[in-house]
Amino acid sequence: MDQAKNFTKGFIRENPVFILMLGLCPALGTTTSAFNxxxxxxxxxxxxxxxxxxxxxxxxxxxxxxxxxxxIVIIASFVTIVxxxxxxxxxxxxxxxxxxxxxxxxxxxxxxxxxxxxxxNTLLSSVIDGTGMGLGFTLALTLLGASREILGSNAIFxxxxxxxxxxxxxxxxxxxxxxxxYLIALANRLNKQ
Amino acid sequence: MEYIVIxxxxxxxxxxVLAQFLGLCPFFGVxxxxxxxxxxxxxxxxxxxxxxxxxxxxxxxxxxPFDLIYLRTITYILVISSLVQMVEIILKKxxxxxxxxxxxxxxxxxxxxxxxxxxxxxxxxxYTLMSGVVFAVAHSIGFTLALVILAGIxxxxxxxxxxxxxxxxxxxxxxxxxxxxxxxxxAGIV
Numbered sequence: 001m002d003q004a005k006n007f008t009k010g011f012i013r014e015n016p017v018f019i020l021m022l023g024l025c026p027a028l029g030t031t032t033s034a035f036n037x038x039x040x041x042x043x044x045x046x047x048x049x050x051x052x053x054x055x056x057x058x059x060x061x062x063x064x065x066x067x068x069x070x071x072i073v074i075i076a077s078f079v080t081i082v083x084x085x086x087x088x089x090x091x092x093x094x095x096x097x098x099x100x101x102x103x104x105x106x107x108x109x110x111x112x113x114x115x116x117x118x119x120x121n122t123l124l125s126s127v128i129d130g131t132g133m134g135l136g137f138t139l140a141l142t143l144l145g146a147s148r149e150i151l152g153s154n155a156i157f158x159x160x161x162x163x164x165x166x167x168x169x170x171x172x173x174x175x176x177x178x179x180x181x182y183l184i185a186l187a188n189r190l191n192k193q
Numbered sequence: 194m195e196y197i198v199i200x201x202x203x204x205x206x207x208x209x210v211l212a213q214f215l216g217l218c219p220f221f222g223v224x225x226x227x228x229x230x231x232x233x234x235x236x237x238x239x240x241x242x243x244x245x246x247x248x249x250x251x252x253x254x255x256x257x258p259f260d261l262i263y264l265r266t267i268t269y270i271l272v273i274s275s276l277v278q279m280v281e282i283i284l285k286k287x288x289x290x291x292x293x294x295x296x297x298x299x300x301x302x303x304x305x306x307x308x309x310x311x312x313x314x315x316x317x318x319x320y321t322l323m324s325g326v327v328f329a330v331a332h333s334i335g336f337t338l339a340l341v342i343l344a345g346i347x348x349x350x351x352x353x354x355x356x357x358x359x360x361x362x363x364x365x366x367x368x369x370x371x372x373x374x375x376x377x378x379x380a381g382i383v
Contacts (some may be wrong), residue, residue, distance in 0.1 A: 031213035076267040106306040177370030185363040
């Protein structure tokens with residue numbers, strides 16, 4: 001496969017959140033601000049990249065029947081690393097993301113990449129795929145976080161640009177669903193062109 | 194009294210799907226028809242309760258005494274996936290009709306973040322075993338409620354003329370958003 005295409009497919013064409021609708025739980029649960037969304041996106045990107053590397057390295061040694069449990073253990077190990085590193089170096093962000101860090105384990109997007117791509121492709125392709133899809137996921141979460149932050153608290157990355165109360169509903173749960181709905185409609189439109 | 198608060202808060206105020214964003218994949222994936230939504234709810238009720246009890250035991254009798262809490266994520270997910278497998282085998286033998294009814298939803302349970310999420314929350318909130326069971330049952334009822342309501346809305350949406358760009362997933366997400374807004378009306382009753 002063309003490696004450049006492989007790298008960029010995650011941005012819009014096969015964006016995990018907007019097009020494939022995978023990994024929605026963290027996408028909605030952590031994006032109360034652009035910064036939180038980006039933090040969650042980067043944490044997931046690390047896990048996807050590392051698990052893609054390991055899975056593509058061991059793909060010839062793992063018996064087919066037990067491959068899914070093997071992948072889950074690999075992913076869970078990297079999630080534990082992210083969890084501990086984040087708790088140590090970024091306690092504030094770790095507190096904000098809370099439950100969703102250990103839940104990267106059950107993010108269907110991560111397992112999906114391991115199963116659908118890394119287990120069938122070479123190391124280089126898997127690294128490029130992991131980075132590209134991870135960036136696409138980060139992009140989607142940052143975008144969703146930014147739209148919710150702009151509408152909900154008139155700020156972007158914590159910088160307030162209008163001194164007034166925003167539409168609080170976009171910070172709360174219902175706004176997450178509605179904002180994502182409209183962003184998906186937008187992505188569908190961009191994809192059609 | 195404590196149990197009533199847990200139940201009301203889990204079902205209405207902090208609904209697991211609409212307020213805590215757990216288990217969204219099945220929420221959007223199997224909410225096409227009311228009957229499948231109810232089937233999924235039953236499967237979740239069963240697995241979530243058993244998983245909460247088993248992970249509680251493991252946490253309190255193995256992980257905490259031996260100071261292995263950092264292994265929590267790995268052990269939980271392994272326990273849940275083998276538990277799902279075991280439930281599948283037992284159900285197939287003991288009650289074939291129920292097994293048939295749940296069908297594909299049983300194996301999918303492993304990657305349902307609501308199950309792992311509730312197991313972790315039970316430990317984080319430092320519940321006793323009994324409260325943990327009530328917590329898990331109430332959360333799965335909340336999950337089923339949200340799922341069945343959304344399935345009902347989606348069945349109606351089939352008949353509506355939706356604008357071109359909003360067809361498919363976008364309109365379902367907006368509908369879920371309005372549903373979440375309605376559930377926010379329960380805030381403050383506990």
